[in-house]
Amino acid sequence: MINVLLVEDDIDLATTIVDYLEIESIECDHASNGVMGLNLIERNQYQMIILDVNMPKMDGLTMCKTLREQGIDIPVLMLTARDSLDNKLEGFAAGSDDYLVKPFAMKELVARVKVLAKRKSGEAKRLTFANLTLDLTAHTATVEAGNLKLSPITFKLLELLIREQQKPVTRHAIMQxxxxEEQPDSNSLKVHIYHLRKQLEQANCQAVLETIPSVGFVLKLKNETHA
Known part of the structure; x- marks a missing residue:
């Protein structure tokens, strides 16, 4: 089943979209502004995002730019009442994958959602370490038969550590x-490190996330760690 995030401040329109998508067997979470949307993306995995351009607190263009700057490449469909070429180019420049002008037919929305959700459904690119597998296309982390529950940022953290092949990665390098450049406070990294370590332990993963004092972090094989 396709899992979608809708970020739209028009509650009536959002309700209509959510209800219609669910009829089409598409699960849809809703956020009423970009700030709420980013919070949901940090906690959940989505196959695509439907994003309104004009919203309070954080508009759709800013939210899309923020996602791309964080390395999150979930497909984005922009919704807007503006139909000029400049507006469309602005959306694409922000990192959107498609553009739908209001008002639109729900059938067209569903068709575009399905296309975007499946756009990356070709052969998956994978990274492996011990009994851990990262599917870079589906954005899933699997230990043997079970999936880890990782936010997009925690997934990015794990990908970075695996790519370094058991080499220490500094806190600064991870944050960067x-x-x-727009880095949160250091507590944000601590939260993601804690969550990743907990997920690896609960899944009985043969990879262990170690802290190296005054340096950073390293992903090692369990039998190579030091108590």
Missing amino acids: AIWG
């Missing part, structure tokens, strides 16, 4: 790779 995940958040770029």
Whole structure:
């Protein structure tokens, strides 16, 4: 089943969209502004995002730019009442994958959602470490038969650590790779490290996330760690 996030401040329209998508067997969470949308994306996995351009607190263009700056490449469908070429180009420049002008037919929305959700459904690119597999296309992390429950940022963190092949990664390098120049406070990284470590332990993963004091973090094989 396709899992979608709708970010739309028009509650009546949002309700209509959510109800119609569910009839089409598409699960849809709803956020009424970009800030709420980013919070949901940090906690959940989505196959695509339907994003209104004009919203309070954080507009759709800013939200889309933020996602791309964080390395989150979930397909984005922009919704807007503006139909000029400049408006469309602005959306694409922000990182959107498609553009739908209001008012629109619900059947067209569903068709575009399905296309975007399946756009990356070709052969998956994978990273493996011990008994852990990362599917970079589906954005899933699997230990043997079970999936880890990772937010997009925690997934990005795990990908970075695996790519370094058991080499220590500094806190600064992690913050720069995940958040770029607009970095949150250090507590945000601590939360993601804690969550990733907990998920690996609960899944009986043979990879262990170690803290190296005054340096950063390293992903190692369980039998190579030091108590």
